[in-house]
Amino acid sequence: MSIVNETRALELIRQGEVVALPTETVYGLAGRIDSNDTLKKIFAVKQRPFFDPLIVHVHAVEQARALCREWPALWDVLARRFWPGPLTLISPKADSISSIITSGLETVAIRCPNHPVALKILREFGTPLAAPSANRFGRVSPTSAQHVEAEFNGEVAVVDGGPCLVGVESTVLATEYTDGVWRVKILRPGGVSRVHLRKALEEEGLKFQLLREESVASPGHLKAHYQPTSPVVLLNGLSWNDTLQKQTESRLGRKLNGAVELHLPATAQEAARVLYEEFRRLSTDPNRIIYIVRKPAHSGEDWEAVWDRVERASTTTF
Numbered sequence: 001m002s003i004v005n006e007t008r009a010l011e012l013i014r015q016g017e018v019v020a021l022p023t024e025t026v027y028g029l030a031g032r033i034d035s036n037d038t039l040k041k042i043f044a045v046k047q048r049p050f051f052d053p054l055i056v057h058v059h060a061v062e063q064a065r066a067l068c069r070e071w072p073a074l075w076d077v078l079a080r081r082f083w084p085g086p087l088t089l090i091s092p093k094a095d096s097i098s099s100i101i102t103s104g105l106e107t108v109a110i111r112c113p114n115h116p117v118a119l120k121i122l123r124e125f126g127t128p129l130a131a132p133s134a135n136r137f138g139r140v141s142p143t144s145a146q147h148v149e150a151e152f153n154g155e156v157a158v159v160d161g162g163p164c165l166v167g168v169e170s171t172v173l174a175t176e177y178t179d180g181v182w183r184v185k186i187l188r189p190g191g192v193s194r195v196h197l198r199k200a201l202e203e204e205g206l207k208f209q210l211l212r213e214e215s216v217a218s219p220g221h222l223k224a225h226y227q228p229t230s231p232v233v234l235l236n237g238l239s240w241n242d243t244l245q246k247q248t249e250s251r252l253g254r255k256l257n258g259a260v261e262l263h264l265p266a267t268a269q270e271a272a273r274v275l276y277e278e279f280r281r282l283s284t285d286p287n288r289i290i291y292i293v294r295k296p297a298h299s300g301e302d303w304e305a306v307w308d309r310v311e312r313a314s315t316t317t318f
């Protein structure tokens with residue numbers, strides 16, 4: 001049985017083991033940042049390539065500051081508004097941060113998760129923890145302890161903190177201050193939507209530009225990512241039919257066994273919460289298509305993270 005309590009999780013973490021912990025976004029595979037062996041173990045368990053850097057998790061702003069070479073004024077604002085919560089900040093790293101965490105980059109990703117279990121373990125351990133999502137590389141992130149168990153066949157210890165309420169990963173931000181203007185770059189859309197970021201920055205009276213930047217700066221955010229075992233087809237306005245199945249078969253080069261629809265709930269928040277769970281629930285047959293219809297009502301800035309993940313999960317779009 002791979003479910004462990006918080007006390008055991010802390011013991012294992014102290015010993016340099018990796019332990020899956022709940023956060024509000026998705027479960028993370030946590031390990032201490034001062035042991036290169038532990039960090040390597042995180043990559044090994046996930047089968048993650050070393051070019052994809054890890055996020056460091058903290059329980060308080062002071063802990064985050066100590067990891068950074070610079071702490072721009074804007075970050076006090078962002079931390080006050082959104083931490084603990086699904087926002088990750090990219091900062092020039094302190095010398096003490098292992099280059100295994102950052103994949104050799106000069107920057108480090110930091111976030112303070114909003115989950116009582118994660119916060120308690122971080123507080124009691126006393127040092128930040130590295131934690132990527134607790135899934136094998138390229139696969140769907142886990143939003144429950146049972147998903148983690150299934151992902152690693154029960155071989156990874158996991159603390160059961162219930163289902164994740166946000167359901168998609170954190171928003172990853174990099175910021176830059178030039179000529180009196182904050183350039184706030186979204187490297188990965190996620191749990192904090194553009195709408196909330198803009199509102200907060202406006203309320204603070206800051207001069208800013210909010211940009212989406214798909215760049216090598218977020219190397220883990222590859223095009224084909226978050227993929228369930230069944231093929232996912234995204235329909236932009238079409239209904240499912242036999243011709244589409246034949247076309248999907250010829251694109252994938254194999255015979256497929258029918259299709260099932262993944263219905264997204266009406267609000268972006270609900271859709272984010274259930275998306276990964278639905279991918280897993282419907283992925284019972286690797287030859288059965290999961291299709292998602294992009295409805296006009298499911299649009300707008302608050303849907304950005306959901307469509308980003310659906311697009312990356314999709315093998316084919318019509």
Ligand code: TXA
Pocket residue numbers: 023025026027028029052053054055086088090102105107108109111113131132133134168169170171172187188217218219220221
């Ligand atoms: O919600 C989340 O962020 C979850 C939970 C567990 O906290 N974690 C998560 O970690 O999604 P992971 O490792 O699956 O995704 C981290 C993302 C990757 O896309 C990675 O490329 C990016 O953050 N990242 C990490 N360090 C970076 C850096 N220094 N510069 C740019 N992107 C970075």
Ligand code: MG
Pocket residue numbers: 132133141
């Ligand atoms: Mg991940």
